[in-house]
Amino acid sequence: MDQIISFDKSLQNRLEEYNQVFSELGPLPYSKLQEEWAYYLELTLDPNGWQALWKIPRLKCEELHIPFPSVVLIYVLNVIYKDLAALVRILAVQDDIHLPEKHYVPLSQLWPTRDQDKSIALNMNSTANALDMLRFFYIHLVMPWDEDDDSIDWKGSQLINRLRLHYDLKNGKIPKATAEHIHALLNEARRLNGKRHNLKSICQDLDSDIEINDGFPNKQVELLVEINVRLIEIQNEMHILENDMFRNVIIKRENAFMKTVEKTKDDPSIWLIFKEGITKEYIRFLEIVEGLYPNKSVTFAKDFMSKLESANVNDIILLSECQHKIHSNGAILEDFTIKGVGNRDSVQILSLADDVALDCVGDYLLIENVTIDCRKSQCAIVIRKGCVTLRNCKVIGNETSSTCQGILILGGAKVDLTNCEISGFSMGIVSNTGSSINISDCIIHNSGFGLKLYDNCQIFLKNTQIKNCKEYGIVIETDQTYPSDLIIGDFNILKMISHINYESIKGDNNNKGDVKIRKNSLRAKEDLFDNPDLDPTILESSDDEMETNLNGTVFEVPKVESN
Numbered sequence: 224m225d226q227i228i229s230f231d232k233s234l235q236n237r238l239e240e241y242n243q244v245f246s247e248l249g250p251l252p253y254s255k256l257q258e259e260w261a262y263y264l265e266l267t268l269d270p271n272g273w274q275a276l277w278k279i280p281r282l283k284c285e286e287l288h289i290p291f292p293s294v295v296l297i298y299v300l301n302v303i304y305k306d307l308a309a310l311v312r313i314l315a316v317q318d319d320i321h322l323p324e325k326h327y328v329p330l331s332q333l334w335p336t337r338d339q340d341k342s343i344a345l346n347m348n349s350t351a352n353a354l355d356m357l358r359f360f361y362i363h364l365v366m367p368w369d370e371d372d373d374s375i376d377w378k379g380s381q382l383i384n385r386l387r388l389h390y391d392l393k394n395g396k397i398p399k400a401t402a403e404h405i406h407a408l409l410n411e412a413r414r415l416n417g418k419r420h421n422l423k424s425i426c427q428d429l430d431s432d433i434e435i436n437d438g439f440p441n442k443q444v445e446l447l448v449e450i451n452v453r454l455i456e457i458q459n460e461m462h463i464l465e466n467d468m469f470r471n472v473i474i475k476r477e478n479a480f481m482k483t484v485e486k487t488k489d490d491p492s493i494w495l496i497f498k499e500g501i502t503k504e505y506i507r508f509l510e511i512v513e514g515l516y517p518n519k520s521v522t523f524a525k526d527f528m529s530k531l532e533s534a535n536v537n538d539i540i541l542l543s544e545c546q547h548k549i550h551s552n553g554a555i556l557e558d559f560t561i562k563g564v565g566n567r568d569s570v571q572i573l574s575l576a577d578d579v580a581l582d583c584v585g586d587y588l589l590i591e592n593v594t595i596d597c598r599k600s601q602c603a604i605v606i607r608k609g610c611v612t613l614r615n616c617k618v619i620g621n622e623t624s625s626t627c628q629g630i631l632i633l634g635g636a637k638v639d640l641t642n643c644e645i646s647g648f649s650m651g652i653v654s655n656t657g658s659s660i661n662i663s664d665c666i667i668h669n670s671g672f673g674l675k676l677y678d679n680c681q682i683f684l685k686n687t688q689i690k691n692c693k694e695y696g697i698v699i700e701t702d703q704t705y706p707s708d709l710i711i712g713d714f715n716i717l718k719m720i721s722h723i724n725y726e727s728i729k730g731d732n733n734n735k736g737d738v739k740i741r742k743n744s745l746r747a748k749e750d751l752f753d754n755p756d757l758d759p760t761i762l763e764s765s766d767d768e769m770e771t772n773l774n775g776t777v778f779e780v781p782k783v784e785s786n
Contacts, residue, residue, distance in 0.1 A: 227276055227334040228351035234390045240356050241382060250376035253369045260357060261304040264330070267353040270302045272343045275333040277311065277326075281601060282417075284626045289320045290649050290671060291601075291626035302330070307357065309333065317743065319694070331358040363389050366409075367416035368458040384465045397470070398477055403555050403584060405464055411552040412457045414577055415450050422447040491537035491559075494524040498545050508543050511564050515541075527572070534559050542593060544569035551575045553600075557585025557609075563592035567615055574600045583611050583636075590616055597621075598647065602628045606658075610637040620647035622669060629670070632658040632680075640665050654680040662687050672698050673733070676723070684725035689733065696733040699723075699740045711736045 232240075244263045245251055251259070277297045284291040297311040307330050313322055335351040364385045369377065391397050392405065425443050463469045493516055497508055512521060516539075524530040527547035530540055536558045544565040553576035563570030572595045574580035580600040581590075586609040594617040597603035603618050604611070620627045629648040632638050634657030642664045645651045649671040654660050659681040666688045667673040673689040673696045676682060689696035697717070705719060714730060716738045717723045730737035 226336050226338065228337055228347065229334075230352065230355045232355075234386050237356075237359065237386055238383065241360065241378075244356070245378045245382075251378040252373045252375065253377045254373045256365075256377060257307060258305075260307060260360075264302070264307070264353055264357070265304050267349050268302060268304075268330075269299075269345050269347075269350045271299050272340075273299050273335055273345050273347060273350060274314065274339055275299065275311075275335045277313075277328055278332055278334065280332065281626050285624065287320075287322060288625045289322070291628070293317070293320060295322070296336075297326075297328070297333070299333070300325070303327075307331070317700075317741070330354055331361055366458070366461065367412045367419075368454055381465075384467070387467060388465050388470070391470075398474055399584075401464075401474060401477055405461075407552055407555060408457050408461060408464075410578070412454060412461075414552070415454055415457075419447065419450045419454070422450065491539055492535065493519055493521045493539045493541065494530050494534070495521055495541050495543075496524055496527050496530060496547060497543040498526070498547075500543075500545075508564060512541060515562075515564075528554065531556065542570050542572075546571045546573050548572075549574045549576055549580055551577065553579045553582055555582045555584055556588050557583070558587055559585075560589040561591070561593065562589070563594075567592050567617060568594055570594065571596055574603070576600045578602065579605050581605070583607060583609070585609050588612070589614070592616070594619065597627075597629075601626060602631055603648070604630045606630070606632045606636040606638055608633070608636050610639065612639040613641070613643050615642045616640075617644045618646075620649075620670070622647040625649050625671070628653055631655075632660060634658055637661075644668075646670060650675045654682060656680055666690070667696075668692070672696075674698070675700065678702060679722055682723050684723075684728045686727050687725075688729045688731070689737070690729075690731040692733040694733075695735050695739045696730045696737040697739070699738070700743065701740060702743050704742065705740050710741075711739050713737045716740065 245256075245259050247255075247259065275297055277295050279287070279289070279291075279293045279295065281291045284293050294317055295313050296315040298314050299309050299311050301310045303309065306327075308327050309330055311326055311328050311333075312324055313326070316322065331354070333354060335347055335354065337347075339345055339347060364382065366381075366385075369381070388405075392402050397405070422443050426441070426447055464473070493512075495508075495512065497505065500508075521541075524540075527540070527542065528550050531549075531554045534540065538559040540559065540561045542561065542563045544563075547570075549572060553574070570593045572593055574595070574597045576599070578600065579602045580595065580597045581604045583604065583606045588609070588611045590612070591614040595603060596619050598619060598621040600620075601624075603620060618629055620629055627647070627649050629645050629651040630638060630640075631653045632655060634655050637659040639661045640663070644665065645667045646669045651667045651670040651672065652660065652662075652674045654674070654676050656677045656679050661683045663685045664687065668688070668691045671693050673692050674682075676697065676699045678701050695711075696714075699720065714725065714728050714737050717725055717728075720740075
């Protein structure tokens with residue numbers, strides 16, 4: 224968003240800033256970090272009076288029963304430095320949502336706006352820079368296991384190594400495979416750490432007289448131990464990867480392996496995934512495969528997930544009619560083909576991932592003739608780059624969730640959907656600025672919004688139905704100004720938007736309308752005290768409505784993109 228104050232800093236800039244924050248001589252353990260931050264922010268962060276965008280994290284959106292992502296404009300009433308939080312009042316919301324008037328919000332979730340009320344004397348460059356430092360620190364440099372060991376000097380042993388790792392990832396110095404593995408480890412660790420904190424609270428309330436089975440008094444205790452073991456495993460691996468010398472050895476080894484693979488690899492490999500069955504079922508499966516690839520060599524693979532982790536460029540993975548599972552940390556996909564053999568509804572990919580089921584990072588990917596069940600995931604498919612093609616696929620989400628997303632296309636990426644069915648998501652498809660979508664002969668239904676489109680995403684719709692949406696079939700987020708009578712209506716409104724083209728699109732039973740054009744309303748107010756409706760010092764709601772639990776909010780970890 225162009226209205227927020229943002230920064231692009233080098234490793235050296237970051238290091239110098241953090242040396243200012245942690246200027247205390249002697250060892251600095253993890254438990255002292257927040258206290259040092261509080262001291263620093265008292266000197267650099269305005270205590271109140273400034274406006275910011277609050278990017279509400281997914282878990283908070285779920286708790287408030289609002290769509291994700293949700294961004295609101297807030298006014299800071301008071302900064303609570305020791306908690307690294309602020310008491311805020313909501314000034315404006317972008318979506319049709321209803322929220323309590325006041326909230327306690329972690330400072331890291333606030334993004335100061337460039338424009339402010341001109342009657343208030345503020346040092347916004349200092350405030351925005353301090354928040355940028357804080358946010359970067361807790362998102363990219365603090366690890367889940369740091370809190371487990373308070374005996375080490377955190378600054379001396381972790382700061383520079385983790386800064387170097389982050390910038391090596393960002394600048395593309397680490398090979399793609401190793402970088403993706405690091406991202407996967409960190410995302411898994413943070414997800415497990417969130418579960419660990421919840422389980423600790425549950426286990427503390429357990430009755431000590433509970434009968435012990437298999438060495439554990441309760442399933443939650445057993446799960447907590449399993450999570451701790453896995454976190455230790457990730458910590459040990461990351462300890463090696465954070466070290467410059469160790470990381471270089473791993474990179475050299477991987478580069479040598481990739482050169483060997485490139486020399487020995489000719490045609491793409493065709494992998495068959497058939498879990499179990501009687502002889503006739505095997506024969507039928509192989510007969511269909513023979514019809515698809517009559518003169519090609521094929522190989523049976525152990526299972527779907529292990530093959531995803533080891534697939535090479537241009538490989539083809541053929542799935543039989545059964546349920547193929549994606550593990551809890553999701554799957555990273557790039558540059559190969561996944562194809563179901565048989566009936567689409569019978570070839571099922573079941574995601575057990577809490578966050579993203581399929582994370583597409585390659586130049587191309589083809590998924591064909593499968594049902595992707597993502598009812599346990601927060602997002603079915605993220606397309607970060609390249610082109611992803613889905614043919615004759617069904618993508619299913621959790622209809623009860625207010626935050627579950629279907630297909631998310633980032634800027635610069637492209638998706639082609641043909642003869643697909645998407646249902647059960649808060650937002651079926653989200654297309655960001657600079658992305659491209661082709662949708663033909665598809666059905667999008669039983670979602671909150673069918674499609675959410677941002678300015679300058681190129682979209683073509685043909686022979687497509689969008690129906691039974693709880694909100695709108697299509698919502699368009701824009702900074703452009705359109706006549707007021709075009710804000711809500713049928714699909715003819717789309718003719719007014721240059722980056723959207725369509726042929727034969729139908730809507731039915733979309734609760735609030737087929738199309739809504741929603742102009743960005745999150746602009747800083749320059750006359751707060753002239754308008755009683757905007758005056759942040761006038762609070763009409765009771766304190767009982769105020770959200771006061773900071774433990775329910777987590778830091779979300781964005782992926783570090785390599786150049």
